[in-house]
Amino acid sequence: MDARDDRSLLDAWAAGDRDAGEALFARYFEAVVRFFQNKLSRDHDDLIQQTFLGCLEGRARFRGDGSFRAFLFGVAHNVLGKHLRGRYREPTALDLAHVSFAELGDSPSLLIAADQKQLAMLTALRRIPVDHQVALELHYWEGMTAAELAEVLALPVGTAKTRLRRAKQLLAAELADLEAGLTGAEPTATRLDTWAAGIRRQVDRAP
Amino acid sequence: MPAAPDSAPEPAVTAPRLAPLELERLRGAVRAGLFATPALLPRLGRYTLLRCIGHGGMGIVYAARDEELGREVAIKLLRAELADDEGGRLTREARALARLAHPNVVAVFDVGIHDGQRFIAMELVSGEDLRRWLAAPRPLREVLRVFAAAGRGLAAAHAVGLVHRDFKPDNVLVGDDGRPRVLDFGLARPPDATDTAAAPPVLPRGVDPFATTFTSTGVLLGTPAYMAPEQYLGEPADARSDQFSFAVALYHAVYGERPFAGDDPQSLALSIVRGRVRPVTPRYPVPPWLEALLGQSLRVDADGRFASMDALVDVLDAGLERGDAAVLDALPTRAFVAGPRPTGTGALAVFDGFTGAVPLAAAPSERALAVPTSTAVALPPEAEHGAAITSVSTRRSLPHAISEAALGRMTLELDRVSDRRGKVTRVGTGLIWSTRALEVHVDVDAAGTRVLVWRRLAPALRRRRASLGVLGLFFGALSITLAEAMGLLSGGFEGPIVLGLLGVGVAMGIHVADEHHERALPARRAELEFLADRLMQLAAAREAPLAPDG
Numbered sequence: 001m002d003a004r005d006d007r008s009l010l011d012a013w014a015a016g017d018r019d020a021g022e023a024l025f026a027r028y029f030e031a032v033v034r035f036f037q038n039k040l041s042r043d044h045d046d047l048i049q050q051t052f053l054g055c056l057e058g059r060a061r062f063r064g065d066g067s068f069r070a071f072l073f074g075v076a077h078n079v080l081g082k083h084l085r086g087r088y089r090e091p092t093a094l095d096l097a098h099v100s101f102a103e104l105g106d107s108p109s110l111l112i113a114a115d116q117k118q119l120a121m122l123t124a125l126r127r128i129p130v131d132h133q134v135a136l137e138l139h140y141w142e143g144m145t146a147a148e149l150a151e152v153l154a155l156p157v158g159t160a161k162t163r164l165r166r167a168k169q170l171l172a173a174e175l176a177d178l179e180a181g182l183t184g185a186e187p188t189a190t191r192l193d194t195w196a197a198g199i200r201r202q203v204d205r206a207p
Numbered sequence: 208m209p210a211a212p213d214s215a216p217e218p219a220v221t222a223p224r225l226a227p228l229e230l231e232r233l234r235g236a237v238r239a240g241l242f243a244t245p246a247l248l249p250r251l252g253r254y255t256l257l258r259c260i261g262h263g264g265m266g267i268v269y270a271a272r273d274e275e276l277g278r279e280v281a282i283k284l285l286r287a288e289l290a291d292d293e294g295g296r297l298t299r300e301a302r303a304l305a306r307l308a309h310p311n312v313v314a315v316f317d318v319g320i321h322d323g324q325r326f327i328a329m330e331l332v333s334g335e336d337l338r339r340w341l342a343a344p345r346p347l348r349e350v351l352r353v354f355a356a357a358g359r360g361l362a363a364a365h366a367v368g369l370v371h372r373d374f375k376p377d378n379v380l381v382g383d384d385g386r387p388r389v390l391d392f393g394l395a396r397p398p399d400a401t402d403t404a405a406a407p408p409v410l411p412r413g414v415d416p417f418a419t420t421f422t423s424t425g426v427l428l429g430t431p432a433y434m435a436p437e438q439y440l441g442e443p444a445d446a447r448s449d450q451f452s453f454a455v456a457l458y459h460a461v462y463g464e465r466p467f468a469g470d471d472p473q474s475l476a477l478s479i480v481r482g483r484v485r486p487v488t489p490r491y492p493v494p495p496w497l498e499a500l501l502g503q504s505l506r507v508d509a510d511g512r513f514a515s516m517d518a519l520v521d522v523l524d525a526g527l528e529r530g531d532a533a534v535l536d537a538l539p540t541r542a543f544v545a546g547p548r549p550t551g552t553g554a555l556a557v558f559d560g561f562t563g564a565v566p567l568a569a570a571p572s573e574r575a576l577a578v579p580t581s582t583a584v585a586l587p588p589e590a591e592h593g594a595a596i597t598s599v600s601t602r603r604s605l606p607h608a609i610s611e612a613a614l615g616r617m618t619l620e621l622d623r624v625s626d627r628r629g630k631v632t633r634v635g636t637g638l639i640w641s642t643r644a645l646e647v648h649v650d651v652d653a654a655g656t657r658v659l660v661w662r663r664l665a666p667a668l669r670r671r672r673a674s675l676g677v678l679g680l681f682f683g684a685l686s687i688t689l690a691e692a693m694g695l696l697s698g699g700f701e702g703p704i705v706l707g708l709l710g711v712g713v714a715m716g717i718h719v720a721d722e723h724h725e726r727a728l729p730a731r732r733a734e735l736e737f738l739a740d741r742l743m744q745l746a747a748a749r750e751a752p753l754a755p756d757g
Contacts, residue, residue, distance in 0.1 A: 018242055025241060033233055034222055042259075044233060049240045118223060141222035 006068035010059050025052060028072055031142060035076050038122055038137065039101055039130070040083075047083055051076045069142070070151035077134060077152055084130070096130040124174035132167035139164060227322055228284060229267055232256055251321050254282055254328060265391060265419060266324075270331060273316075280316060281331040283391075284324055301327060303367050304392050311360030313380060313390035329390070334383045337376035341460050348527065348535035350460050351497075353387045355523045358453060360389040362516035365446040372444045373419055374452040375433045376460075416475055431472040432465060436480045436507045447509040450516055454504035461497060462487045466505060482507040486641060488630065492534055496526045599732050600661040603743045609656045614638055614649060616745040621647060624738065647742065656746060660739045662731060 002009060002023035009027075012020035032051050036044050054075040055062070062071040085094055125133050131153065138144040138152060150160035231249040239246035248255045254271040257279075261268040266285040273280050301318040308314065317328035337353070357379050361371060369392050371378070381387045416431040429438050435451035438444050458466040466484045469475035478485070484505060500522050504512050513519040527535070614637075621629050621640045632639045637650040648659040 022238070022242060025238065029234060029237070030225065030230070033225055033230060037225060038223070045236045045240070045259075048233065048237045052237070052241055118221075122223060 007062075010055065010062070010068065014056055014059060021056075028052075028069070031069075032072070032076055034141060035073065035137070036080070038125060039080065039133070043083065047076075047079055050079045054079060066151050067148060070144070070148040073138060073142070073144075073152045074154065080130075080134075097132075098129050100129050101126045101133065120175060124171050127174045128167060128170040132163065132170055135160070135163050136167045136171060226267070226284075226324070228256070228324070229259075232259070232269075251282060251284075251326060252319055254280065256282065271328070273328070279331050280328045283327045283329065284321070285326065286324075297325070300369060300392065303369055304364070307364060307367050307369070309360055309363035310386060311356045311388055312363055312392070313388045330388075332380045332382050332388060334381050337379035337381055337387060337456075340381045341376060346536050347461070347491075348530070351523060351527055351535070353381060353385075354453070354457050354460065355520050355527065357387045357389055358516050358520040358523065360387070361446075361449050361453060362520060364389070364392055365449070365516055370444055370446055371449045371452075372427055372438075373429050373433070374449050374456070375417075375430050376456050377417075416469070416472055431475050432467070434479065435509070436482070437509055439476050439480050445509070446516065447512050450504050450512050450519060451509075453516070453519075454501055458484075458501050458505065461493060461501070462489055466501075480507065486630065488628070494526060494530055494534055496522065496530075500526070599735055600659060601732075601735050601739045602660075603658045603739050605656040605743070605747060607655055608636070608651050608653060609649075609746045613746045613748070614651075616748070617647070617649065617742050620741065620745055649746075658739065658742060658746065660735050660742070662735055 002020065004012070004020065004023070006024065006027070009020045009024040013024060029048070032048050033044065035051075036047050040047070051072070055072055058075060062068065081096060084096070125136060128136070135149055135153065138149060144152070146161045146164055147157055149155075149164065150157040153160060153163070155163065228249055228251065235247040235249065238244055248257065250256070251271070253275045254273055256269045256271050258270050259267060260270050260281070266283055269282045269284065271280055271282040272278075298318060301315060304312075305315045305318070313332060314330040315327060316330070319326055319328075337357070340353070341350070361374065364371065371389065371392050373391065374389070378391045379387050379389050419430050420428045428434070429444070429452075433452040433455045435444065435448035438448055455466055464485075464487050466487075467475055467478035468483070468485045469478050477483070482505070500519065504519055506512050513522075618629075618631055618638070618640060625642055625645065629640050629642045629645075632641070634650075636652060637648070639649075640647040644662055646659075646661045648657075648661070650657045650659075
């Protein structure tokens with residue numbers, strides 16, 4: 001593993017040092033895959049590649065006062081937004097602060113859920129607006145602070161904090177709904193079940 | 208909403224795992240793109256994965272090279288939850304499938320396990336799936352030929368004891384050679400059929416009605432829009448369930464609309480289990496034999512369907528053979544909007560004797576044909592679904608029977624106000640006149656004449672998804688069907704029907720009426736009352752000549 005820091009690797013890669021590029025790629029590849037996996041069902045190859053190339057091309061904007069990681073996910077976030085807008089007929093009407101992937105109609109991801117709880121979490125994440133999903137996933141999975149999120153999402157820190165808090169509320173609501181669905185039994189359901197079963201037996205006996 | 212949102216969930220701190228093989232393939236592909244290195248293609252046993260050609264509910268599909276035989280194959284890598292194969296049932300089924308050679312079934316070469324994920328190696332078909340194929344305008348003959356061939360594929364699998372359990376257009380590949388092939392037989396565990404107390408499956412809220420649905424333990428439930436009633440009831444699916452799913456797909460292809468209304472699994476379940484095929488005005492004259500075929504294969508009662516897929520396809524073939532060339536060849540099934548009025552009356556006559564004569568919710572006119580005695584039914588004055596009123600109705604009666612001429616006048620008037628969009632179904636001495644939103648039942652017998660005018664408001668509400676997440680509740684609604692049947696069996700006893708409606712109220716009660724809807728109600732009622740009065744004037748008028756626009 002190359003011991004150089006992210007900034008030096010990026011500069012070296014830009015100067016033609018392929019090994020530096022490969023080292024940087026190896027460091028962040030999985031995180032970038034994770035970024036796209038719970039959002040889109042296809043085109044991952046392209047989007048991941050665009051993200052890394054975007055870092056290379058836009059490195060002038062990375063001044064080194066923030067983390068490379070925040071810069072990288074900022075690029076990934078832009079790549080995602082551009083991709084989504086390119087896919088929909090009315091790009092300007094697509095408001096990622098209000099629409100979720102569940103509503104955009106993308107099919108399920110290929111992440112492997114460890115258990116039912118995690119599966120519910122992944123599903124719930126896909127049901128909250130895209131911008132909120134991005135914030136929460138980066139916060140939970142990549143351990144990003146509100147300050148880093150502000151950088152990724154190009155928002156003031158205060159707004160990023162609000163976004164995160166709101167995202168948690170939305171997620172909690174979705175999870176509660178899922179929970180109700182997955183565990184099934186509403187009291188009324190049980191009663192009607194019994195009743196229906198009774199009638200059914202009678203019907204079966206009828207000529 | 209929880210009381211303390213800030214303390215709300217922090218359980219997903221650990222990121223989910225990525226499918227290892229896909230991760231490896233992605234790494235190779237992106238690396239090759241970024242650094243101009245030769246791509247290192249991942250291996251899966253004797254297969255080298257070349258490229259990803261699709262993602263679906265079941266897993267990822269790759270184009271791969273079989274290094275031993277030097278041919279290209281498709282590899283379907285199933286989702287991890289689908290790896291569990293207790294008792295080896297899936298392996299047995301895959302082997303049965305591998306032995307099955309039929310031109311209309313995707314050939315399976317090999318099955319195996321890689322890193323805990325099951326995979327299937329199969330014929331690589333160049334073409335498109337039937338859903339996409341159907342999106343282009345096609346003559347009816349071409350559509351029927353493709354369905355007949357796919358049906359033969361299903362029949363061949365049935366013949367070796369395989370049941371598909373998830374037949375839908377997405378699971379049929381139409382090759383560039385025009386030959387359709389059915390795929391994805393028995394890839395997942397069916398609900399436990401040995402459980403005698405079979406319970407309806409629980410579909411989480413918000414499930415996509417067009418996506419293959421599994422339980423969290425990887426048990427295949429099916430695709431809500433195509434599932435047969437018995438699958439909704441948690442009963443074991445058999446070849447006749449495949450026939451039902453096949454008919455749903457065929458109906459959609461022929462009529463351009465799905466047979467069962469509902470955009471969410473709950474309302475779909477209601478429509479399907481109660482056999483409520485919605486009235487569709489075909490955009491061209493659908494041959495009567497095809498209507499009858501669809502009617503039979505969409506029956507709620509599996510015993511009433513065709514004995515086998517072969518029997519169904521025989522009818523399809525025979526119809527193709529002797530069918531009216533003008534109908535079969537000239538008319539595209541889609542994009543055909545304005546056209547000749549449909550031939551014949553009631554599009555789909557008899558769906559199910561069981562739910563027979565109770566025009567309750569969706570498709571009264573067709574329903575009532577099953578028992579052509581009377582249209583006098585226990586329609587509620589107003590079907591209130593919780594807060595939202597989904598239909599308004601009004602009744603009128605005359606103490607005497609009215610003449611055919613009076614019926615004719617009423618029909619004429621209805622046609623006039625509806626711009627001739629209505630459909631007339633004769634029922635005994637009365638009739639049912641219907642459009643998608645409006646229905647008029649005229650029941651005539653010695654005791655008098657009763658008129659019911661009924662308008663559905665449901666389409667306006669349809670966008671609101673049922674927020675009840677429990678399909679279990681739907682069982683309550685099933686009970687309505689049963690109650691109806693009981694009501695019929697005991698000679699028109701209305702009690703169960705009313706109870707049943709309460710059931711509907713519970714099941715659908717979460718539809719929240721929006722304010723706009725509420726505001727529009729009085730106006731809708733007034734229109735209806737006006738129409739009813741007008742009809743009664745026409746009905747009561749003595750046999751004097753009448754100017755239609757009077």
